[in-house]
Amino acid sequence: MQLYESIATIRQALDSQRRTGKSIGLVPTMGALHAGHLVLVDACKTANDLTVCSIFVNPTQFNNPDDLARYPKTLEADCRMLEEAGCDLVFAPSVDEMYPTQPVLKLNFGELETVLEGAFRPGHFNGVGIVVSKLFNIIQPDRAYFGQKDLQQVAVVKRLIRDLGFQLELVRQPIVREDDGLAMSSRNRNLSADERQEAPALYRALVKAQEILQNEGTINEAKTAVISYLENHPAFRLEYMEVANADTLQPVEQLQAPGATALCIAAHLGKTRLIDNLIV
Numbered sequence: 001m002q003l004y005e006s007i008a009t010i011r012q013a014l015d016s017q018r019r020t021g022k023s024i025g026l027v028p029t030m031g032a033l034h035a036g037h038l039v040l041v042d043a044c045k046t047a048n049d050l051t052v053c054s055i056f057v058n059p060t061q062f063n064n065p066d067d068l069a070r071y072p073k074t075l076e077a078d079c080r081m082l083e084e085a086g087c088d089l090v091f092a093p094s095v096d097e098m099y100p101t102q103p104v105l106k107l108n109f110g111e112l113e114t115v116l117e118g119a120f121r122p123g124h125f126n127g128v129g130i131v132v133s134k135l136f137n138i139i140q141p142d143r144a145y146f147g148q149k150d151l152q153q154v155a156v157v158k159r160l161i162r163d164l165g166f167q168l169e170l171v172r173q174p175i176v177r178e179d180d181g182l183a184m185s186s187r188n189r190n191l192s193a194d195e196r197q198e199a200p201a202l203y204r205a206l207v208k209a210q211e212i213l214q215n216e217g218t219i220n221e222a223k224t225a226v227i228s229y230l231e232n233h234p235a236f237r238l239e240y241m242e243v244a245n246a247d248t249l250q251p252v253e254q255l256q257a258p259g260a261t262a263l264c265i266a267a268h269l270g271k272t273r274l275i276d277n278l279i280v
Contacts, residue, residue: 001079001082001083001087001088001089001090002088002089002090003079003089003090003092004089004090004091004092005091005092005093005094005097006093006097007093007097007098007138010052010089010091010138010139011138013089014050014052014089014139014140017049017050018140022049022050023047023048023049023050023142023143024048024049024050024052024139024140024141024142024143025044025045025047025048025050025051025052025141025142025143025144025145026044026052026053026054026135026136026139026141026143026144026145027040027041027044027051027052027053027054027087027144027145028053028054028056028132028135028144028145028146029053029054029055029056029078030055030056030057030058030071030186031055031056031057031072031073031074031075031078031092031186032071032072032073032074032078032186032189033055033074033077033078033081033082033186034176034184034185034186034188035176035184036147036149036175036176036183036184036185037053037081037147038081038085039147039173039176040145040146040147040173041053041082041085041086041087041145042085043145043171043173044143044145044171045085045086045087047143047171048141048142048143050088050089051086051087051088051089052087052088052089052090052091052139052141053082053087053089053090053091054090054091054092054135054139055075055078055090055091055092056091056092056093056098056131056135057071057073058098058127058128058131059095059099059127060099060103060126060127060130060131061124061125061126061127061128061131062124062127063121063122063123063124066271067273070190070271071186071187072186072187072189072190075092078090079092091135091138091139098131098134103130105130106126107125107126107129107130107133107160108126109125109129109156109159109160110159111248111250112125112152112155112156112159112248112249113125115152115242115244115249115250115251116152116240116242116244116249116264116266117152117153117266117275118152119240120239120240120266125152125153125156128153128156128157129156129160132157132160133160133164136166136168141168142168142169143168143169143170143171144157144168144169144170144171145171145173146170146171146172146173147172147173147174147175147176148172148173148174148175148277148279149175149183149184149185149275149276149277150275151246151249151262151264151277151279152249152264154170154172155247155248155249157170158170175276175277177203178200180200181200181203181204181207182196182199182200182202182203183203183274183275183276185274185275187272187273187274188272188274190271190272191269191270191272192270194235195235195269195270195272198233198235198236198269199269199274201229201230201233201236202230202236202265202267202269202274202276203276204229205225205226205229205230205241205265206226206263206265206276206277206278207278208222208225208226208229209222209223209225209226209241209243209263209278210222210263210278210280212225213243213255213261213263213280214255214280218254219243219252219253219254219255222243222263223241223243226238226241226265227241230267235269235270236267236268236269237267237268237269238265238266238267239266239267239268239273240264240265240266241263241264241265242263242264242265243255243261243262243263243264244261244262244264245260245261245262246259246260246261246262246279247260249262249264255280258280259279259280261279261280262277262278262279262280263277263278263279263280264276264277265277
């Protein structure tokens with residue numbers, strides 16, 4: 001496995017491989033890797049000749065400076081995990097390498113900016129769009145792999161690919177969960193021992209909503225059940241719980257066709273913000 005920190009050197013390495021006809025897959029990450037990331041790497045390896053994993057904590061997508069400061073940075077451990085997983089190249093640039101000047105470009109993703117993460121994290125998707133565009137431009141992958149846990153991010157990247165004409169396939173992989181149901185996330189490392197014990201309640205709340213909807217309950221009943229359940233877990237501060245179209249992330253008034261409805265939730269547990277979703 002080769003580690004590259006400059007845009008010029010990884011471009012050179014990939015260009016030489018691309019000329020031999022090799023396909024390239026990209027797994028974009030912010031590091032602090034866990035088993036969920038390795039599922040993306042495995043999927044990438046299966047479908048591509050070369051697997052590239054980027055590790056970059058992107059400052060432009062954080063609207064909370066404290067969240068950026070607390071985001072775990074574990075490059076050495078990440079590289080060991082990736083090498084054992086069979087990753088071929090790692091791209092781990094510095095902030096100065098990715099942003100030699102502060103970007104002034106502003107991207108707006110329309111209705112995606114007004115719901116869920118867009119509503120509660122203004123400017124977040126502009127930062128996601130810019131860094132993903134840069135990574136696509138640098139790596140020029142044939143396929144890019146994203147996890148379902150960041151479902152709205154997947155929708156944003158899909159819009160980015162469509163509107164800017166990137167010639168690549170977006171592959172979404174299902175959420176990987178701990179044995180107790182907690183969605184794997186780099187931010188889970190910031191939970192205290194007590195908070196980690198409490199954290200799976202977020203997933204259990206979604207399961208309750210799913211059961212209500214699949215038993216012909218209403219969306220309002222499902223939302224009320226989530227709120228009531230989390231009231232019995234006062235360590236959580238619920239930010240939103242929404243039932244939306246799984247592709248557009250726009251709110252829906254009733255359960256859609258199988259696989260077309262997303263139950264999305266975000267809540268703070270101590271100083272850590274957790275998100276999760278179920279597609280039904």
